[in-house]
Amino acid sequence: MSMPDKKGHYGIYGGKFAPETLMPALAELEAAYLAAKKDKEFTAELEFYNREFIGRPTPLYFARRLTDHLGGAKIYLKREDLCHTGAHKINNSLAQVLLAKRMGKTRVVAETGAGQHGVATATAAAMFGLDCEVYMGTDDVARQSLNVFRMKLLGTVVRPVDLGSKTLKDAINEAMRDWITNVANTHYVLGTVFGPHPFPMMVRDFQSVIGREAKKQIMKFEGKLPDAMIACVGGGSNAMGLFYEFLEEPSVKMYGVEAGGLGIERGKHAARFAGGSLGVLQGSKTFILQDEDGQIELTHSVSAGLDYAAVGPEHAFYHDSGRIEYTYAVDEEAMEAFDLLSRLEGIIPALESAHAVAYCLKLAPTLGKDKVVVVNLSGRGDKDVMQVAKIKGVEL
Amino acid sequence: MSRIKNTFNRLKKKNETALIPYIMAGDPDLATTKTLILEMEKAGCDIIEIGAPFSDPLADGPTIQKAAIRSLKNHTSIADVLGLVADVRTTSKIPLILMTYYNLIFHYGEERFVNDAASAGLDGVILPDLPPEEATVLIPLAKKAGLDTIFLLAPTSTEDRIKLVCRVSQGFVYYVSLTGVTGARAGAVQSSIEESLKKIKAATDKPVAVGFGISTPAQAAQIAHWGADGVIVGSALVKVIEEHVGTPELLVRAVEFARTLKQGVLAGHGN
Ligand SMILES: Cc1ncc(COP(=O)(O)O)c(C=O)c1O
Numbered sequence: 001m002s003m004p005d006k007k008g009h010y011g012i013y014g015g016k017f018a019p020e021t022l023m024p025a026l027a028e029l030e031a032a033y034l035a036a037k038k039d040k041e042f043t044a045e046l047e048f049y050n051r052e053f054i055g056r057p058t059p060l061y062f063a064r065r066l067t068d069h070l071g072g073a074k075i076y077l078k079r080e081d082l083c084h085t086g087a088h089k090i091n092n093s094l095a096q097v098l099l100a101k102r103m104g105k106t107r108v109v110a111e112t113g114a115g116q117h118g119v120a121t122a123t124a125a126a127m128f129g130l131d132c133e134v135y136m137g138t139d140d141v142a143r144q145s146l147n148v149f150r151m152k153l154l155g156t157v158v159r160p161v162d163l164g165s166k167t168l169k170d171a172i173n174e175a176m177r178d179w180i181t182n183v184a185n186t187h188y189v190l191g192t193v194f195g196p197h198p199f200p201m202m203v204r205d206f207q208s209v210i211g212r213e214a215k216k217q218i219m220k221f222e223g224k225l226p227d228a229m230i231a232c233v234g235g236g237s238n239a240m241g242l243f244y245e246f247l248e249e250p251s252v253k254m255y256g257v258e259a260g261g262l263g264i265e266r267g268k269h270a271a272r273f274a275g276g277s278l279g280v281l282q283g284s285k286t287f288i289l290q291d292e293d294g295q296i297e298l299t300h301s302v303s304a305g306l307d308y309a310a311v312g313p314e315h316a317f318y319h320d321s322g323r324i325e326y327t328y329a330v331d332e333e334a335m336e337a338f339d340l341l342s343r344l345e346g347i348i349p350a351l352e353s354a355h356a357v358a359y360c361l362k363l364a365p366t367l368g369k370d371k372v373v374v375v376n377l378s379g380r381g382d383k384d385v386m387q388v389a390k391i392k393g394v395e396l
Numbered sequence: 397m398s399r400i401k402n403t404f405n406r407l408k409k410k411n412e413t414a415l416i417p418y419i420m421a422g423d424p425d426l427a428t429t430k431t432l433i434l435e436m437e438k439a440g441c442d443i444i445e446i447g448a449p450f451s452d453p454l455a456d457g458p459t460i461q462k463a464a465i466r467s468l469k470n471h472t473s474i475a476d477v478l479g480l481v482a483d484v485r486t487t488s489k490i491p492l493i494l495m496t497y498y499n500l501i502f503h504y505g506e507e508r509f510v511n512d513a514a515s516a517g518l519d520g521v522i523l524p525d526l527p528p529e530e531a532t533v534l535i536p537l538a539k540k541a542g543l544d545t546i547f548l549l550a551p552t553s554t555e556d557r558i559k560l561v562c563r564v565s566q567g568f569v570y571y572v573s574l575t576g577v578t579g580a581r582a583g584a585v586q587s588s589i590e591e592s593l594k595k596i597k598a599a600t601d602k603p604v605a606v607g608f609g610i611s612t613p614a615q616a617a618q619i620a621h622w623g624a625d626g627v628i629v630g631s632a633l634v635k636v637i638e639e640h641v642g643t644p645e646l647l648v649r650a651v652e653f654a655r656t657l658k659q660g661v662l663a664g665h666g667n
Binding site: 007015016017018019020021022023024025163164169170173176177180181182183184278279280281282283288290293294295296 | 474529
């Protein structure tokens, strides 16, 4: 694949809309990343930690009872929930922290929504001995308190952000402000395929291990490529990670599932492709949820990791080209999928991943039994248990 | 010749440094902003930077973030700010510059923006999240409309970037005095600014104005003394406005502060 171009553009999307203070740092990061990618020592080290620390490869698991229940296509789950720290986020965090160390940085900052990227970055920083601060919206601090405490246990300073929508978007603003201020010794570990170039490219590359493994695994089990793949899309890193290896396999259909929240009404969802338009936010030109003046709109989703007003630029490109189809699941559908997967498969999914499962519940029954669907189970639901109990009115 | 260029030329002949205050349009309302602009002009301010509020101002510290929130309570839009400029322009003679974030301009439509801005009597635009590399559409459109596109340099800028920004920036070059976001800073300004100013001035004949963090008349004097063509003061002034929102003192206090800043740059230059 030749994307992005040299300036970080994916067609009309992407780019480097960053303050001057960061422009040299972004160039330095790009150069360091491209050099590391070619360096056998770096790639060997990354492979080592992927295997020995994260626990890769993660299984591609045949979900027999879910398959029988739906009565259609065979469903496989890519078990990113079994990664150390409980989500795909660590594939990127660990690699970026390793890169930061190589660049001589002594401190990392990160934003987090669900807390999974924060925990993953805190974990990698602890393991490599770097200082770490994580910015998190106060709404997310409240609904993901378990992850806040995990980060603290890992020696990270958690900085609540009580601005704007008090969720992921505002955490990114604050993390960027921190980076602008401390760029000399600090690397910003952005957690998804978003932000100014080279982040969308670099995060995609670090996550693409998911799809490379899945391809080998499905060939082994089924002797053919899957007919369809499904992943949830917050910024879009677990989806790009799974899809990237298959983009040039035209027989493989791909579905990205956004957060429909309470329904596609202003301020009540985070489905950028359903209610968004072209704009520029936090370094990137892409689909964003904005009002008639270009102000960024509030978003809502039951899942903190999908509750975000913009989407990765490469997704916007594949949306337009038609290569990936985008749809959404509303809160209620995600909750149903959360329950169903827990009871049928003994796997409690993250609420983010439950959005992908929710679409699978619709798609699989429409496909024949000879068809194969791969769902990216991007994370496990331990972090969401308290919130789900609250929604169900259960006191713990 | 552009009004901005004229102003710097005129000041240079008098051996004076420009004082460029920044205020947020619509903070707390557009009528106040209008009076402030006109009164600051009378108090000797040379150019005025008018902020248009954006929901996600990632280059701004808490003071300007809060001003944006106050302004957004009334849904102040780019159209409102251009309306304000047109209104002020009927009496004001000094250059007026819009500072905001790119999405608002992009969403308004770049061509429509430069045309409306020019007919309103706006002189320049500063977009801190739009580096020259991404401004290839805006630059020629603005040039055609006679609107100056002002780009920024920072302490982290490399030699190559200094060359690039000095080449494309119109009106003046905006030097960000510190590695960080906007916000008032106490104490002495960083001594490295003198060196950076020399480097930039060696690369261009265009005026260089210094902003970010400059808060007191003494700091403004120091920057002028080091040879800046302009001194930009934002957060410290916005803070005075914040402290007096809803009181009849707002106007006098803010204008008085601007006056002392101008005295600062006058004292600093040529000392
Ligand atoms: C488990 C899980 N899945 C998905 C996401 C969404 O991010 P992305 O779209 O980048 O994969 C998150 C984000 O926090 C997450 O924690």
